[in-house]
Amino acid sequence: MNIPRASTQGALSPLDVEAVRRDFPALHQQVNDRPLVYLDSGASSQKPEQVIEALNNYERHDHSNVHRGVHTLSQRATEAYEASRTKVQQFINARSVKEVVFTRGTTEAINLVAQSYGRAKLQSDDEILITEMEHHANIVPWQLLCEQTGAKLKVVPFDDTGVLEMSRLKDQLTEKTRIVAVTHVSNALGTVNPVGQIIQLAHDAGAVVLVDGAQAIPHGPVDVTALECDFYAFSGHKVYGPTGIGVLYGRESLLEDMPPWQGGGDMIKTVSFDETTYNDLPYKFEAGTPHIAGAIGLGAAVDYVTALGSDCIAAHEHQLINYATERANAEKDMHIFGQAPVKAGILSFALDGIHPHDIGTILDQEGVAIRTGHHCAMPVMTHYGVSATARASFGPYNTIDDIDVLFRAMDKVREMFRQ
Amino acid sequence: MTELRDLYQAVILDHNNNPRNYGKLTLANRHAEGVNPLCGDQVNVFFRLGDDVSVKEVGFEGRGCAICMASASIMTETVKHLSVVQADQYVTAFCSLAVGENSDFTGRLDLSTLNILAGVKAYPARIKCATLAWHTARSALSKGGASVTTET
Ligand SMILES: Cc1ncc(COP(=O)(O)O)c(C=O)c1O
Numbered sequence: 001m002n003i004p005r006a007s008t009q010g011a012l013s014p015l016d017v018e019a020v021r022r023d024f025p026a027l028h029q030q031v032n033d034r035p036l037v038y039l040d041s042g043a044s045s046q047k048p049e050q051v052i053e054a055l056n057n058y059e060r061h062d063h064s065n066v067h068r069g070v071h072t073l074s075q076r077a078t079e080a081y082e083a084s085r086t087k088v089q090q091f092i093n094a095r096s097v098k099e100v101v102f103t104r105g106t107t108e109a110i111n112l113v114a115q116s117y118g119r120a121k122l123q124s125d126d127e128i129l130i131t132e133m134e135h136h137a138n139i140v141p142w143q144l145l146c147e148q149t150g151a152k153l154k155v156v157p158f159d160d161t162g163v164l165e166m167s168r169l170k171d172q173l174t175e176k177t178r179i180v181a182v183t184h185v186s187n188a189l190g191t192v193n194p195v196g197q198i199i200q201l202a203h204d205a206g207a208v209v210l211v212d213g214a215q216a217i218p219h220g221p222v223d224v225t226a227l228e229c230d231f232y233a234f235s236g237h238k239v240y241g242p243t244g245i246g247v248l249y250g251r252e253s254l255l256e257d258m259p260p261w262q263g264g265g266d267m268i269k270t271v272s273f274d275e276t277t278y279n280d281l282p283y284k285f286e287a288g289t290p291h292i293a294g295a296i297g298l299g300a301a302v303d304y305v306t307a308l309g310s311d312c313i314a315a316h317e318h319q320l321i322n323y324a325t326e327r328a329n330a331e332k333d334m335h336i337f338g339q340a341p342v343k344a345g346i347l348s349f350a351l352d353g354i355h356p357h358d359i360g361t362i363l364d365q366e367g368v369a370i371r372t373g374h375h376c377a378m379p380v381m382t383h384y385g386v387s388a389t390a391r392a393s394f395g396p397y398n399t400i401d402d403i404d405v406l407f408r409a410m411d412k413v414r415e416m417f418r419q
Numbered sequence: 420m421t422e423l424r425d426l427y428q429a430v431i432l433d434h435n436n437n438p439r440n441y442g443k444l445t446l447a448n449r450h451a452e453g454v455n456p457l458c459g460d461q462v463n464v465f466f467r468l469g470d471d472v473s474v475k476e477v478g479f480e481g482r483g484c485a486i487c488m489a490s491a492s493i494m495t496e497t498v499k500h501l502s503v504v505q506a507d508q509y510v511t512a513f514c515s516l517a518v519g520e521n522s523d524f525t526g527r528l529d530l531s532t533l534n535i536l537a538g539v540k541a542y543p544a545r546i547k548c549a550t551l552a553w554h555t556a557r558s559a560l561s562k563g564g565a566s567v568t569t570e571t
Contacts, residue, residue, distance in 0.1 A: 357458055357484035358427070361542055365423050373458045387459035387482050416427050417485075 124150025
C-alpha cells in the first residue's frame with residue numbers, strides 16, 4: 001500500500017468529498033441534536049447508497065440459493081455472487097478467482113488458515129511469528145493452534161512510536177518459523193507495516209505469511225500478487241460493505257494443498273458413506289449456504305472504492321491524519337499512541353487525567369462518534385501501560401471540518417472535567 | 420451540556436479525583452476482582468469482615484473511567500460498617516437504580532448518596548461502568564472472591 005505524501009492544510013483533497021458524503025445516507029442525521037460526525041470507520045464503516053441499493057435489489061428480486069438451482073432466480077443469485085468474487089479478485093489483483101474465498105470476515109479467514117493450513121503443517125517446536133500490535137483476531141487463532149500442535153508463538157515488539165522493530169523480526173525469524181502473521185495496518189496505532197519487506201524476509205526463511213488486511217483494504221490500494229503474500233484477510237464491513245462477509249485470499253498452490261476446514265454442502269463433489277470428494281477451489285472452503293447478499297454488497301462496495309480510486313482515498317485520509325496529528329500535537333494535555341512515519345487514517349489518543357470512556361460519552365453528546373477501549377488489541381494497551389485509548393478513524397467521507405468539530409468537542413470534555 | 424452535568428456531577432468528579440478507601444487492604448479476608456472486558460475497566464475490592472460478619476474495613480483498587488471509579492468509591496463508603504446482608508441489599512438497590520428501576524429495597528434503604536449516580540441510566544453504554552464495583556463487592560462478600568465480569 002503506497003500512501004502518497006500530501007501536505008496538510010489548504011491542500012485540495014483528491015476526492016470530491018461533498019459528493020462522497022451525499023452517497024452515504026447514514027451520515028446525514030442528527031445525534032443528540034448535533035449533526036453526526038462519524039469518526040469510527042475503523043470499527044465499521046458506513047455504506048454508500050450503491051451498496052444499500054445492491055443489497056436491496058438482490059433481496060427484492062434475485063434472492064435464491066446459489067450453485068444449486070436451474071431456475072432463473074438461482075441463476076441470477078449465483079451470477080451475482082460469482083461476479084462479486086471476480087470484482088474482489090480484480091480489486092486485490094489475485095491471479096484467479098480460485099484464490100478468493102468468501103468468509104464471515106477477517107476473523108474467520110484467519111481461523112480458517114490456522115485450522116486448515118496450520119493444523120496440517122505444523123508440529124511441536126515449529127514457530128509462529130506474530131507482532132505485538134496484532135488485533136486479537138490475529139493472536140488467539142494462533143494461540144489455539146499452538147495448543148493443538150505444540151507449536152510456539154513468538155512476538156515481534158514495536159517501539160514506543162508504534163513502529164515494528166524490524167531488527168527483532170529478523171532475529172526471531174528462524175528455520176523453525178513456519179507462519180508469520182502480521183497486520184498490514186494496526187487498528188490501535190495506525191501504523192502501516194512494511195509487509196512487502198516482511199514477506200520477503202519470511203519467504204527467505206521458508207515461512208508462509210498471512211497479512212491481516214482488515215484496516216488496510218479500506219485505506220489504500222492492495223496488490224496481493226505484487227506483495228507475493230500467501231494469505232490476505234479482510235472484512236466487508238470496514239470497506240463500506242456489509243457485515244458478515246469477508247475474504248480470504250490464498251495462493252492457489254497453498255489452498256489446493258490444504259484440507260477443508262468445515263464440512264457440508266457446496267464444498268463437496270460427491271458424497272457416499274465410504275468416500276467424499278471435495279469440491280474445487282474456492283468452494284472447498286465455502287461449506288454451507290454462504291452470505292449471498294453480503295458477497296453481493298461487498299462486490300458493490302469494491303466497485304464503489306474502485307470508482308473513487310483507492311489511492312485517492314489514501315491521499316485524502318493522509319491529509320486528514322496529518323491535520324489531526326498537527327492539532328493533537330498542539331494540545332499539551334493530549335498524547336498520541338502511534339507516531340509512525342507511515343500511518344493510515346487512525347488517531348489513537350489520551351487526554352491527561354480523563355478516561356477515554358468519559359471522552360467518548362461527552363463527544364457523543366456533541367454528535368461525534370469515536371471508539372474508546374482497548375480496540376481488541378490489549379497487548380498494545382499493555383505496551384503503553386494504559387487500559388484504553390480514544391480513537392478517531394477516518395474514511396473518504398470525513399472532512400477537515402469533522403476534525404475541527406472533534407477538537408471543539410474535546411474542549412467540552414475539558415470543560416466538564418476541569419472546573 | 421446540562422444533561423451531561425447530571426452524569427458528571429461535581430460529587431462524582433470529586434470521588435474520581437479523590438477516591439475514598441482507595442488501596443489494597445493488607446488484612447483483607449475477602450477479595451474479588453471485577454473486569455469489564457469490553458473496555459478494560461478493572462477493580463479489585465477488599466473487605467475485612469469481623470466475627471459478626473459485618474464490614475470492618477473496605478478498600479478498592481483499579482482503573483477505569485470516572486463513573487467506574489466514583490461508583491467504586493461511593494460503594495466503599497456505603498457498605499462500610501454494614502452487615503453482609505445489608506451490604507448485599509445495597510448492591511441490589513444500586514443495580515436497580517442504575518437502570519432506572521426499583522428493587523425490593525428501594526423504599527427501605529437510604530439511597531440519597533447513591534442517587535448521585537442515577538444519571539447513568541440515560542447512558543446505557545455506561546451502566547456497566549457504574550455497576551462493576553458493586554458486582555465485584557457482592558462476589559467478594561458472597562463467594563469469598565470469585566472474579567466477576569460484566570459480560571456473561
Ligand atoms: C486489524 C484488525 N484485524 C482483525 C479485525 C477483525 O475483523 P472482524 O471482526 O471483521 O472479523 C479487525 C476489526 O476490528 C481489525 O481492525
